[in-house]
Amino acid sequence: MGRDWWTGAMDARLPAPLRPGDTIAVTAPSSGVPPTLQPRLDLAIAGLRRRGFEVVEGVCLRDTTDTHVSASREARADELMALLVDPDVHAVIPPWGGETGIDVLPWLDLDLLAQCDPTWYVGFSDTTTTMLPLTLQAGWATLHGSNLMDTPAVESNKPPVRTLTRAGRARRSASGAVSITVVVPTEIRTAITM
Template sequence: MIRYPNLQAGAAIGITAPSSGVQPELHGLVKQACARLEAKGYRLVVGETVWTQHKAKSAPADVRAAELNAMLQDERLSLIFPPWGGELLIEVVDRIDYEAIKPKWILGYSDTSALLLAVTLMTGLATAHGANLIDVRGEVADETTGMWETVLGTRAGESVRQPSSPMYQQAWDHDNPTPCVFHLTEPTRWKTVGGGSVHMSGRLLGGCVDIIRHLVGTPYGDVKRFREERMNEEPVIWYLENCELSMADMRRSLVQMKLAGWFDHCGGLLFGRSEANRPTEGYMAEDLYRELAEELGVPVLYDVDCGHVPPQLTFVNGARAEIEAHEGKAVVTQFFEA
């Protein structure tokens, strides 16, 4: 059984940094994002870890875990919204009191995806893979990123539809900021192995492969138990993205997931756009996607709106999804079903 939080107008949002905090010279970005949320009527509780960063982490693991646990257990908060990802969230995964978590959304991506997946697998509480706090600091939101509020405001028993983005960002240009933060200049085209139209149906799970691979073989990555206890053995649609893995390392990581049983009862794979998908001795991302499609016998979509090349859809871990892709365009419909 999956439980779905609900984000309502005027809700309280907790901002904490379970991975990386924000260096002093970038504090203005956090303040700008907070101001945008407050202008929308949200009430903010900002933790101390947000403002510090030392040796690849916002604070020692026990400090990060204490602040995170306090917010997870606070019934007044409807959303936990980290400033961004980072490197070492894995250090706090075993320090979370999962049984004490009160229903609330957790939203983010990159290193945060370890927290998202662990919470959903351990508790059956839906979590949201999408924008980081820093991403919502713009004067306006692009239509894809801006859907995070609509998705998180969807009630249990309802559904929400997200189309693929019209345009995506090929490169950052920090010297020339845009009103919506991102520079969306390139036409989006979701691609399929073998071409043609694709339909997928199943429960969503996923995240950044660099990060979630480290949950394999731990109590916090027990996908088999989750399927049996929470999903009635429904198919899983995996949405995955690559931050900085070589194609050989990406292949090794995905084979490990397969050998661990993560791709058993798989209904399809979605791979986000990635700047890291550089060939290894001629071994290309497209080769990897084709091999997985053949090995698993499932449809594979790639260059989807997910991960480090913005914008990105908001994918809800645990939600049932129907995905239709045709001629480069796609629609993701998520059903908040128990």
């Protein structure tokens, strides 16, 4: 891992790809999930499990008092740090952003994180408050993508279905599933499977 001599920026290190059987941790570095939304959280976590992932919940995740944050800033930072450095955790996904995520920054040990193997940290909106120093100062690639509570709520045992059909077409089936055709040249297909 090197630094750019001009800007001081680090090369971003990519975590290993996620595979079924890997562990995903869910914690709230900002706002905890209030009791009224916990059934929705349970559906989102069940969706991860249906896809073959092990899921661990942080103690800061569920806000039992409905007070906007489920723990002190120190406790939320300690939990986030513990999950990010745990070699058995392959991804950390907050339920959502939240304006109180900035409160944990002074308690994140970015020097320690720079020495650890990276873990996927996924989210957007206010989650970028904690993602940005993780990338710029610890050199970890983070994933700007859906927060856990924004994933589709599906109660089925089957994951949402997407199929590939004829080249150059996108269609919607009677069930509402979207079929998208992607033509991948042989040399790219070979590189992906290597």
